[in-house]
Amino acid sequence: MTHTNPAYHLKNIRHYYGSQKVLDIDDLNIKTGSITGLIGSNGSGKSTLLKMLAFALKPAKGQIFYKGREESGFSPTVRLKVTLLTQNPYLLKRSVFENIIYGLKIRKDTNHLEARVKTVLSTVGLDYGSFAHRRWHQLSGGEAQRVALAARLILKPEVLLLDEPIASVDTKSAGLIRKASLKARDDWGTTLVIASHDLQWLYSITENQISIFNGKIFPGGIETIITGPFEKTGDKAFVKKHANGQPLILKAPGPNEENAVIRKKDILIEPSGHDLTKGINRLSGHVAAMHLEKETHHIVATVLVHDLSFVLKLTPDQAGSFGLYPGKNITLGFYPGDVEWF
Amino acid sequence: MDFIVEGFFKALELLINGDGSTWSAVLATLKVSVWSLLISTVTGLPCGFMIGYFDFKGKKQLRTVLDTLLALPTVFIGLVVYAFISRQGPLGEFGLLFTLSGIVIGLTILAFPVVTAITASTVEGIDPDLKLTLISLGAGKRHILTTCLWEVRYGILTAIVNAYGRVSTEVGIAMMIGGNIKYHTRTITTAIALETNKGMFADGIALGLVLITIAFIVNLSLSFLRKQ
Numbered sequence: 001m002t003h004t005n006p007a008y009h010l011k012n013i014r015h016y017y018g019s020q021k022v023l024d025i026d027d028l029n030i031k032t033g034s035i036t037g038l039i040g041s042n043g044s045g046k047s048t049l050l051k052m053l054a055f056a057l058k059p060a061k062g063q064i065f066y067k068g069r070e071e072s073g074f075s076p077t078v079r080l081k082v083t084l085l086t087q088n089p090y091l092l093k094r095s096v097f098e099n100i101i102y103g104l105k106i107r108k109d110t111n112h113l114e115a116r117v118k119t120v121l122s123t124v125g126l127d128y129g130s131f132a133h134r135r136w137h138q139l140s141g142g143e144a145q146r147v148a149l150a151a152r153l154i155l156k157p158e159v160l161l162l163d164e165p166i167a168s169v170d171t172k173s174a175g176l177i178r179k180a181s182l183k184a185r186d187d188w189g190t191t192l193v194i195a196s197h198d199l200q201w202l203y204s205i206t207e208n209q210i211s212i213f214n215g216k217i218f219p220g221g222i223e224t225i226i227t228g229p230f231e232k233t234g235d236k237a238f239v240k241k242h243a244n245g246q247p248l249i250l251k252a253p254g255p256n257e258e259n260a261v262i263r264k265k266d267i268l269i270e271p272s273g274h275d276l277t278k279g280i281n282r283l284s285g286h287v288a289a290m291h292l293e294k295e296t297h298h299i300v301a302t303v304l305v306h307d308l309s310f311v312l313k314l315t316p317d318q319a320g321s322f323g324l325y326p327g328k329n330i331t332l333g334f335y336p337g338d339v340e341w342f
Numbered sequence: 343m344d345f346i347v348e349g350f351f352k353a354l355e356l357l358i359n360g361d362g363s364t365w366s367a368v369l370a371t372l373k374v375s376v377w378s379l380l381i382s383t384v385t386g387l388p389c390g391f392m393i394g395y396f397d398f399k400g401k402k403q404l405r406t407v408l409d410t411l412l413a414l415p416t417v418f419i420g421l422v423v424y425a426f427i428s429r430q431g432p433l434g435e436f437g438l439l440f441t442l443s444g445i446v447i448g449l450t451i452l453a454f455p456v457v458t459a460i461t462a463s464t465v466e467g468i469d470p471d472l473k474l475t476l477i478s479l480g481a482g483k484r485h486i487l488t489t490c491l492w493e494v495r496y497g498i499l500t501a502i503v504n505a506y507g508r509v510s511t512e513v514g515i516a517m518m519i520g521g522n523i524k525y526h527t528r529t530i531t532t533a534i535a536l537e538t539n540k541g542m543f544a545d546g547i548a549l550g551l552v553l554i555t556i557a558f559i560v561n562l563s564l565s566f567l568r569k570q
Contacts, residue, residue, distance in 0.1 A: 051474070054477070054478050055477075056474055056477040056478060076480075076482055079477070079480055080480045082478075083478050083479065083480070084474070084478035085478070086471055086474055086475065086478070088471055089471070089475060090469055090471040090472045090474075090475040092489070092493060093492075093493055093495075093496075102479055102489075103479035103480050106479060106480045106481050106482075106485055107480060148475075151479065152478075152479075155479075155480070161478075
């Protein structure tokens with residue numbers, strides 16, 4: 001299936017809470033029908049971005065294009081195509097049935113409601129007979145989350161945005177949410193954007209990942225971010241003192257640049273054919289986690305060097321040749337000049 | 343102690359036998375409390391909702407004024423309303439003094455801040471995720487407003503019950519504006535005050551029992567509505 005326009009194109013988006021900049025996106029495309037993962041720590045701007053994608057929050061500056069058309073006024077037409085499941089979804093003080101059909105009633109689409117609620121409840125693993133007439137307060141956290149998801153799925157949305165959908169649910173619910181979300185994409189071509197701290201779960205469902213740090217987007221997925229304080233050494237280099245006293249030498253930043261990023265491709269493992277002794281930051285750490293990318297079958301490994309996490313990406317062959325496994329001690333390195341500042 | 347027990351049984355007798363003055367006070371109380379509650383709800387509920395829902399300049403100051411009005415002394419309301427509706431007052435020509443309508447005006451002034459302030463607090467306490475949830479389900483402004491109102495229905499019921507509690511147990515306004523005229527403007531509370539002064543405990547207790555029963559029925563209805 002080919003699409004001429006991406007589902008979303010964000011251009012020069014800036015957003016502030018008070019004087020603090022919370023989003024700073026120069027350019028972002030999200031393909032129609034894709035499943036995109038959003039990775040970032042608390043307060044990084046994930047929820048703000050999702051609200052914007054849901055047309056629930058207008059950016060202070062910049063343009064949002066939906067399927068090639070600029071959406072500056074957030075028209076009702078476009079808002080009915082997109083739906084967001086928040087981290088703590090609010091269930092209306094009504095029955096499960098009433099909660100699920102709320103969006104349909106807004107759309108004045110009230111045909112065969114019972115049959116449709118039955119289908120959607122079964123998609124999220126809930127039995128119609130047992131759940132449809134329960135009150136909102138008679139549900140567990142996982143059940144409430146699945147009812148909220150069912151209320152979105154029944155709308156057959158063009159875009160489904162999920163903000164931490166499995167943050168407070170058990171493994172069974174997490175599996176059912178994954179299955180139901182994938183079914184939406186397979187059945188109706190729904191574009192999915194999912195934010196989650198559970199990287200294992202996120203990598204198992206998403207085709208591509210975007211990481212976000214202090215409102216800045218990294219379309220290649222999770223990267224190694226080094227934050228201050230830094231010390232200036234000479235004219236062309238900055239030093240980050242490591243917890244164990246070991247210095248990291250980084251090229252000097254430009255004006256107003258505060259944080260450094262080292263791209264996955266620029267982090268080398270020993271032995272790798274590279275000389276990790278001259279002019280390079282050489283670090284020892286252990287593999288903390290490994291994730292398999294669903295589409296490329298590449299392995300994203302997180303290496304913990306004291307309190308810093310370094311992220312690298314390997315082909316299955318490379319991972320095999322290094323014999324990587326969680327807990328293994330390895331030596332890695334990067335050149336000071338490969339550091340990018342933002 | 344004996345006279346209290348004796349009074350209680352005499353009270354039951356008065357109620358069962360349909361004593362005219364007792365039931366006249368009950369009806370007067372029901373009339374003024376229901377009308378004042380109706381008017382204060384119709385006006386106070388939208389005001390409270392708007393104050394709680396929207397952010398505007400001077401909102402904090404308005405809330406302070408409203409909270410102060412919650413503690414408005416009933417005799418002061420009685421005095422002001424009396425001044426307005428007495429023969430020399432600006433509304434004197436309407437002949438409202440010593441009428442149930444006059445009492446309704448005073449009780450409405452008493453209940454309005456209660457309904458408005460509690461509704462505003464309830465609306466201010468709406469879960470911030472509710473609005474986002476409604477937007478994400480496609481709701482427009484009208485649907486967001488009506489759904490928010492429906493979501494806080496229990497808080498609004500509490501506001502109405504609180505206001506009812508204030509108007510049905512009020513003495514000062516009913517006494518000053520109504521004049522405690524038997525078979526005309528005498529309410530349960532003014533009657534209790536009068537009968538107690540006269541040493542007629544049975545009549546006082548009978549009316550007290552009715553007042554408690556009304557309060558019980560109101561709360562029972564509220565509890566039933568909550569379950570729905």
